[in-house]
Amino acid sequence: MSAHHPPHHGPHAGIAAGDARKAHLGGDPKSLSWCGVGVGDHHFLPRKLVAGGGPTAAKLALVSFLAVILVFAVDLSLTGAGVHRRLRRQYLHYIGGGGGGCGGGDGVGGEEAKNNELPWLSVPDPSNFTEELLDRWLTPGGIPCRDSRTANISIPVLDDAAAAGEVTTLGSAEIHEFTFWALDDAGQRRCLGGDFFEIDLAGEVWKSRPPVVDHGDGSYSFRLQVAPRFAEGDFRLTIILLFRSFEGLKFSSLRFKYRAEIRLIPLLFGPSNSTRFLPALETCRAADFARDVWSGRWTRLAKNDNCEEVDDAGRYRCLEPQHPCEAPWCAGPLGALESNGWVYSAHCSFKLFTADAAWRCLDGKWLFFWGDSNHVDTIRNLLTFVLGVTDTSAVTRRFDAVFTNPSGGPGTVRITSIFNGHWNMSMNYLGLHSLRNKGFQRLVRSYFLAEDRAPDIVILNSGLHDGCYWTSVRAYVQAAEYAAQFWAGVMAQVRARGHAVPRIFYRTTIATGGYARDLAFNPSKMETFNGVLVEKLRRHGVLTGGLIDNFDMTFPWHYDNRCNDGVHYGRAPAKLLWRDGKVGHQYFVDLMLGHVLLNAICNG
Structure with a gap:
């Protein structure tokens, strides 16, 4: 979905723009799991817990306690200052609410539970689309970060690699998620959404629009996935800011256009770091x-x-x-x-x-x-x-x-x-x-x-x-x-x-x-x-x-x-x-x- 849409299917807004481990979900073994809790992934547990043999009751209790603390922290991040009140509900919808497993629904996560399969990138159907749209469109200004205008963005993981002269390499088949922040002319973060970004992922044999989520607080996220069959060669990730602050929805939008290419990032997709695989697509029914x-x-x-x-x-x-x-x-x-x-x-x-x-x-x-x-x-x-x-x-x-x-x-x-x-x-x-x-x-x-x-x-x-x-x-x-x-x-x-x-x-x-x-x-x-x-x-x-x-x-x-x-x-x-x-x-x-x-x- 585009950046100006209500945050009906985004991951939690608490992902910090400067946290490389949280912004890259997939190839990095230090990244967060899609569930938000790395159950079964040893790198999420204290070293002493995984050094020995089978789990004891005390070890399991400690793991459970840590998981509850992490979930509680996510919950707080979705109800804190600067975040739209409904974002928490939308986040729960995104990961499958109270259902079992990781996701448990129509989106990412609910499709990856069988036969050691990775999920295909998908976008869950929106809920309360019109209500959320009108609510956010009518959000008043009055705070400096709300009244400011987007002039640039910050994508710490990708920007840091580019500054070091490196090309980011991602694992094919996996879903990789990145969070970025809208910045004003002074380089300060904005605290309101509504910008419309055109994002293109293109290679010699691949062309797609990565789904974009507007979290409503000046942060946005997008997800990338390339199937191994098409992963060879150079890829370009292009990000264009077409309209700002819902101005594309105005009656006479031409005078509000921004249309600035703010990122052109080279990417490579290498072999997957996962032992799982993408299931073959089936013909539509x-x-x-x-x-x-x-x-x-x-x-x-x-x-x-x-x-x-x-x-x-x-x-x-x-x-x-x-x-x-x-x-x-x-x-x-x-x-x-x-x-x-x-x-x-x-x-x-x-x-x-x-x-x-x-x-x-x-x-x-x-x-x-x-x-x-x-x-x-x-x-x-x-x-x-x-x-x-x-x-x-x-x-x-x-x-x-x-x-x-x-x-x-x-x-x-x-x-x-x-x-x-x-x-x-x-x-x-x-x-x-x-x-x-x-x-x-x-x-x-x-x-x-x-x-x-x-x-x-x-x-x-x-x-x-x-x-x-x-x-x-x-x-x-x-x-x-x-x-x-x-x-x-x-x-x-x-x-x-x-x-x-x-x-x-x-x-x-x-x-x-x-x-x-x-x-x-x-x-x-x-x-x-x-x-x-x-x-x-x-x-x-x-x-x-x-x-x-x-x-x-x-x-x-x-x-x-x-x-x-x-x-x-x-x-x-x-x-x-x-x-x-x-x-x-x-x-x-x-x-x-x-x-x-x-x-x-x-x-x-």
Whole structure:
């Protein structure tokens, strides 16, 4: 999650920025364990206790006493001055509350108890997202460290290594956590959060967004993990301060942009210091779409070094179309993604569909899309690149059409798409406010209530237009509540008519790229709006299918315009000059989304 989000899943705020042993969780045998208490790790016990043979009752009692003292100290750190009152509850949620074992929940820790396996890096679903956001956003100033402005950061572990001219080496497979502090112009620590940091971990065959936690007291933490398969070579950890003090959430965010690259840190990932191993990813099933936040990575499984220019159609057909995926990172034809080897995976991996497999899945189905113009690109790319449909002239902002398998084999699919940027499909910048138009409400309802069936699959999206319309977070919260009630009401009417309720997914809004990172639909605001609407839809029981985190998928590629024009990742290929001055552009990020959608649709 981004730095401006409520501290719903962060580790305890008591980690000192100057404590190298506590900031690095993983490779260092002196570091804290993920539970916070190093049970079973001899380096946490007094030397005399581990020098002899088996434990005595006195030894066990002393160990238990020390563990209680450590837990009590953590508890105090979460209730002390300068720390948000709810941080303690959120920390307990992060490690699994009162459950057994280390974590015991959906996050890190609860997944590492079996077969000597290490956990995959993940982000627990937020709790009370909107309430926490508003509470922290409205926190008053009045204290010097609160009224100051972030100008730099301090990451003691990594900064110390850089100052000594050393490159930090971390163990692959393990999760490494670092805490840093926001500093003002005078180099003093701030005591309030709200800054939005863009963090990128990149190597030749790896690209990901490390999850960031804002602890609300001027400290932040992020976690790194690289799978051994991709650990060779140099890595770069880039930290950019894009907005300060929640200013990315303001109505006119452009004049508040900071956009300063404050760290570019070289890293190496060596062999793991642990005897445990990462379990192989499994192909996504229906239950895997229940998570509200993903933490994935892009990995490069192949590369054609001679493929530097687009062909006459503007396409990067670098690998043979049937070039196979490498298990467990994906399944199916990697070459069909036209990414020159890049593929996305998260807590599970995805199947890349052939045309035959996609038509078998979609045959007879009715898909309903409601969102911004990125839906139009995704639908067109799905039809063109996966289903082989050459005539996509029907795919506009608002359409309802049936498409037939062009190969002559079995397969028809009905697709309906309703643009929600405005109730008038030729206009823009209303977003969820379009639902206040009664005619637009009737139009949307008609597809669910006017026929003898409802759509089979619904894919919702609150798009970029909301960033341009809503003047405050509180106004958007009210709009999201209204939208969730509207969709809950539509589904109630579907049930009342005795029809099957569709599986409904929310596809998170993209991370706008390049120049658009500063504008009213900037990544800070869009991630916040995503979190608000997902929570509202969940609470009203709308998301019967789950979530597809397109924000996480696009974020590693949003720093420039190579894969986007600022607000779209799926523009049709063309051998024309692109926004960044080069001929052609990369379109595989949106094409990957099309395959992820098929995984969600076909695994129900």
